[in-house]
Every structure is written in C-alpha cells, then in structure tokens.
Amino acid sequence: MQQPNIPAANTAETRDDLLSADDAARILGVTKQTVSRLIRTGQLPAEKVGSRWVIFAGKLDDYLVENNLVPEPPDHPRRAGVGIPTPAGGSPAINALSFFSGALGLDLGMERAGIYPALYCENDRKCRMTIQAMRPDAALIGDINRYDAAQVLEMAGLEPGTVDVMFGGPPCQAFSTAGAQRAFDDERGNVFLKYLALAADIQPAYLVIENVRGLLSTPFPLVEGGQPQRGGAFRLILRHLEEAGYEASFNLYNAANFGAPQIRERVVLIAKRGGGRVPYLEPTHAPAGECGLPPWRTFREAVEGLDPATLRHTDFPEKRLRYFRMLKGGEYWKNLPDDMQREAMGKAYALSGGKTGFYRRISFDRPCPTLVTSPTMPATDLCHPTEDRPLAVEEYRRVQGFPDDWRICGDVMDAYRQIGNAVPVALGEAIGRAIRADMAGRVADPRFEGFPYSRYKRTSDQTWG
Structure with missing residues (x-):
C-alpha cells in the first residue's frame, strides 16, 4: 500500500520560526478567530510580542500531531513525474477522476480493481486532510463549481479525450428518504448537475454515480401547489446522460452481497459512452450461500483480532x-x-x-x-x-473495509463522520471489476440472472419507471 507522505507544517528551515495568527490559520485551514480561541484556551501555545500573538512553528507541529491533523492542503495538481499505476495483468494504465471523494472508500475499492484516480475532488476540510495524508501525489481540488473541464484535466495532468473512468457519489442529503428530498432545489443537488455537466465536457468512457435509494423516488420539479413527478429527479439525470451520449445501467445494491460485513443499500449507476450497457455488478456473497457463493460476512468476522486497548x-x-x-x-x-x-x-x-x-x-x-x-x-x-x-472507530473502519492503518484525520467524531459517509470498499471494488470486465468485452455471468441484489423491487434499469 502507498505510504502516507505527510507534509511539514510550513517550509521553514527550522522549527523555531515564529508564525503569526494568520499563518497558523492558513496552515490549519481555520479562521483567525479560531486560532485566537485556541491560544486563549491554551490548546495552541503562543507568546505575545508587542500587541500580537506569535506561535513557534514547532508548537504548531505538536498541535497537528496531538490532534491527528495535517496542514490544510491547498488545491494542487498531480505531482510531476508521478505516473498512474498499471493494473495487474499487463493492462494499460486507466485514467480516472474521483469526485466527492470523502475518506476514499470508493477510491480504495477502485484501486483494488486496478483503477487509480489521478485527481480527487473534495471540499470538506478534514476529508481533504485525510486525502493529503494518504494519497499526496494525486491532484486535489475543492469546490467542484470553481472548475471547468479544461482546468480539471490540467490539474490531473491528462489530455482531453483520454479519461477512461469518472466516478463519485454526489451529496445524498438532497435525495434521502429521511429528509425533505428537495433534489435540485437543494444546493447539494445542484452540485449533482455540475458533476453531470463536467462529465458531458470531459467525456469519460465510463461514468459512475453512487447514491442513496431515495434518488430513485425523489419528486421533481418541486412546483409550489403543483404535482411534481415521482422519480422526476432521476429522470432528469437520465435525460442529461442520454443527451451527453451515454447509455446507463443501474441497480440498488446491498453491499453485503459483495463481501462487506454490512447491510447498506445504495444505487449504483454506470453510464457507458457511445452505446452499450454495462452488466450489473457480480455478487461475491449471498445471504445464505445461494448461487454457490459464500454466505454474508458477519460483524464477528470483521472485527476479529482487534486489540481492545486500541479502541476509541x-x-x-x-x-x-x-x-x-x-x-x-x-x-x-x-x-x-x-x-x-x-x-x-x-x-x-x-x-x-x-x-x-x-x-x-x-x-x-x-x-x-x-x-x-x-x-x-x-x-x-x-x-x-x-x-x-x-x-468504536476501529470497528467502523473494519466494517467499511478500510485497512487498519488507514489514517482518518481529526478527532473521534470526525472519524465516525468520514467513515460513516464512505462507500464500503468492497462495493467500490465490485464497481471497478464491472468496468474492467466490460473494457475486456466480458459478458454477464448467467448464474446471477435475477439475483436479489436488494430487498426492494423495481429498482433497476429493467424494472424502474
């Protein structure tokens, strides 16, 4: 596994350098007012010089280590001279872009299938620190709305027309059945449309969308006093994809059917440019060993061997x-x-x-x-x-499929949030395998015709509507 490359807190030659509150705020990715509060409460040691507080760089380094943080990374291009790994088996490198990357659950699964992103897009501060700690050589950008296709490709170090896979899980709150389902009238729904617009311009061979089950039923448009169409938000997405030259296949998948020790049902859509439908993901496990597969993995299997003394x-x-x-x-x-x-x-x-x-x-x-x-x-x-x-956080990490040494930056609540929001690594790997199989021209395994991917009905491109 690629080892973390944690950058220094700044470029100073010695750790006795003095930093202003503005410098510390920039390094931590917080406001100057937050730095003032940290100084006032004694969490960040500082000294007053004249009318200003100054911080020793070494003390700031200590604060970062003690709080499981790395310096807030700026947006940056892919590191010069760093190539994209080649999948096992002698296949050529696959050019991929990751959006709404979070703590990299989907990305780790894609990596295991031989698909390595050249660029990550993530706006959350603690998630960006996690990405910087674990994958510092790839490009990292923030607000998706600030970039057009040409800028994304430049940051990734890729030429137009060379992107094989673009994948991501746009924020799901705008479509969750537990919320108001405001769809594209929600700011988070709007970044979904930006993601589709970028894909139409970048034109990857494959486009992946991962989201909650509510995506299939969210009504749209939301017209005051009118009758919005059930599933209208998803119909709009499909129309955008069709207009951009893609054919989409989708289904609602339970991650337990792919080896995750977790009941987690998510919509996965894979759109293929130029026609042709990508077959459904191939299960590796079944509830009670149906289709000759191993039974679902259990929580006991997931957490076996964890040291109780290390649990947070x-x-x-x-x-x-x-x-x-x-x-x-x-x-x-x-x-x-x-x-x-x-x-x-x-x-x-x-x-x-x-x-x-x-x-x-x-x-x-x-x-x-x-x-x-x-x-x-x-x-x-x-x-x-x-x-x-x-x-515990360590049990969360095992259930989602992250390695034990995968660093999640921040405190315990940050770790719960980042891991809880992630795509199970096993589901990400199944998505990557499906794309690699389609690239190789392999057809669907007839053993899984009619396989019950989830407990719900009418949730696939063959039955929804």
Missing part, C-alpha cells in the same frame, strides 16, 4: 445505558420489558414505523446495520453486541 469511541449517556443493559445482541427497544418500552422511548414511542434503530444492539453473527455518521444518535443506535458502548 464515544459513550452513551448513563440514562440510556440503563436500557441497553437489558438487551442482548440483535435486540432493540421492542425487546425491553413491556412496562419499560414507553419509558425508554419517550416521545418517540408514538412515532409511526418500526423504529428499529432505537436502543439497537447489533449481532455478532449478522452483517452490521448501515453505519451512520454517529453511532449514538437515538434513532440509529449502533451498540456493541456485548459491551455497553457504541461501536
């Missing part, structure tokens, strides 16, 4: 632990004694739906439920099967 986690409030202690692995609030259920749930007791995430202890012998950005949110609890605590 938040804690449940004591008033909630009272109820967790009454539950066994695989149980949730409905397994509490009848007279305790209403007391434990409070106002949530009257909510409709199954409410299966409340007071949920996961099972060792099943895949983990979908990881979320915090394991202590009441409606999406992720409590350890036998211990009275939430899942």
Whole structure:
C-alpha cells in the first residue's frame, strides 16, 4: 500500500520560526478567530510580542500531531513525474477522476480493481486532510463549481479525450428518504448537475454515480401547489446522460452481497459512452450461500483480532445505558420489558414505523446495520453486541473495509463522520471489476440472472419507471 507522505507544517528551515495568527490559520485551514480561541484556551501555545500573538512553528507541529491533523492542503495538481499505476495483468494504465471523494472508500475499492484516480475532488476540510495524508501525489481540488473541464484535466495532468473512468457519489442529503428530498432545489443537488455537466465536457468512457435509494423516488420539479413527478429527479439525470451520449445501467445494491460485513443499500449507476450497457455488478456473497457463493460476512468476522486497548469511541449517556443493559445482541427497544418500552422511548414511542434503530444492539453473527455518521444518535443506535458502548472507530473502519492503518484525520467524531459517509470498499471494488470486465468485452455471468441484489423491487434499469 502507498505510504502516507505527510507534509511539514510550513517550509521553514527550522522549527523555531515564529508564525503569526494568520499563518497558523492558513496552515490549519481555520479562521483567525479560531486560532485566537485556541491560544486563549491554551490548546495552541503562543507568546505575545508587542500587541500580537506569535506561535513557534514547532508548537504548531505538536498541535497537528496531538490532534491527528495535517496542514490544510491547498488545491494542487498531480505531482510531476508521478505516473498512474498499471493494473495487474499487463493492462494499460486507466485514467480516472474521483469526485466527492470523502475518506476514499470508493477510491480504495477502485484501486483494488486496478483503477487509480489521478485527481480527487473534495471540499470538506478534514476529508481533504485525510486525502493529503494518504494519497499526496494525486491532484486535489475543492469546490467542484470553481472548475471547468479544461482546468480539471490540467490539474490531473491528462489530455482531453483520454479519461477512461469518472466516478463519485454526489451529496445524498438532497435525495434521502429521511429528509425533505428537495433534489435540485437543494444546493447539494445542484452540485449533482455540475458533476453531470463536467462529465458531458470531459467525456469519460465510463461514468459512475453512487447514491442513496431515495434518488430513485425523489419528486421533481418541486412546483409550489403543483404535482411534481415521482422519480422526476432521476429522470432528469437520465435525460442529461442520454443527451451527453451515454447509455446507463443501474441497480440498488446491498453491499453485503459483495463481501462487506454490512447491510447498506445504495444505487449504483454506470453510464457507458457511445452505446452499450454495462452488466450489473457480480455478487461475491449471498445471504445464505445461494448461487454457490459464500454466505454474508458477519460483524464477528470483521472485527476479529482487534486489540481492545486500541479502541476509541464515544459513550452513551448513563440514562440510556440503563436500557441497553437489558438487551442482548440483535435486540432493540421492542425487546425491553413491556412496562419499560414507553419509558425508554419517550416521545418517540408514538412515532409511526418500526423504529428499529432505537436502543439497537447489533449481532455478532449478522452483517452490521448501515453505519451512520454517529453511532449514538437515538434513532440509529449502533451498540456493541456485548459491551455497553457504541461501536468504536476501529470497528467502523473494519466494517467499511478500510485497512487498519488507514489514517482518518481529526478527532473521534470526525472519524465516525468520514467513515460513516464512505462507500464500503468492497462495493467500490465490485464497481471497478464491472468496468474492467466490460473494457475486456466480458459478458454477464448467467448464474446471477435475477439475483436479489436488494430487498426492494423495481429498482433497476429493467424494472424502474
């Protein structure tokens, strides 16, 4: 695995150099006011010279190390002289671009399939630090709206017409069934359209879109007092792709069917330029070993061998632990004694739906439920099967498929958020394998005709509409 190359906090020749608050703010990627607060609270040692605070560069280095940070990277091109790795088997290098890259879950899966991005696009500060720590040689850009196709290619060091794969998972909140589903009336939905516009100009041979199930049903347009069309947002996406010369195949996939020890269902669309449909992803696992495949991987398998002394986690409030202690692995609030259920749930007791995430202890012998950005949110609890605590960051990392030495910059909550938002590495690898197989002209394996990729119906390009 490529080793992290963590840059120094600045280019000073010695670590006794003095930095201004502005310098420190630039290096940390925060405001000057935040630096002032860090100085005032003693988190960042500083000395006053005249009327100004100054920080020793070495002290700033110490702060970065102690807080698991690297200097905030500026947007930068691919490092000169660094080539794109060649896939195993003697295939030529594949030119790829990654957007909405996050902590690089999808990217790691693509790498395992032999597809290495020349450029990452990510606007979140802590995610950018993670990318810089783990993949410093590739290009890194921020706000997708600030770049056109020519600028993206220049930063990636690629010529027009040479991009093989462009992939990413545009922010899903605008399409989530748990939210307002504002689609393209949401700022996050608008970056989806920017992504499609960039693809139309860059013209990759393959374009990948990963998103939540709600993408298939989000109504659009949102006309006040009118009747928006169910699924209208996705129809608009498909129309954009068709106008740009792409044919799309898509399905709703459960990551557990590809070796992830997690029940996580996501829409994956692969569009191919110039006609022709990419076959569905090939499963590697099945719920109970159907089609001659191994059964789904379990949480127990995922976390085997972790050192308990190294685990980092938040804690449940004591008033909630009272109820967790009454539950066994695989149980949730409905397994509490009848007279305790209403007391434990409070106002949530009257909510409709199954409410299966409340007071949920996961099972060792099943895949983990979908990881979320915090394991202590009441409606999406992720409590350890036998211990009275939430899942640890290191368990999160294993469930998503990240290597144990994959550095996630920031504190524990930053790690939960970055890992919880990631695409399972195993699902990313399945996407990469499907593209590589199509490049090689291989056809779909007939064994998987009609395979139940998810628990929902009418979620593929053959059945949706």
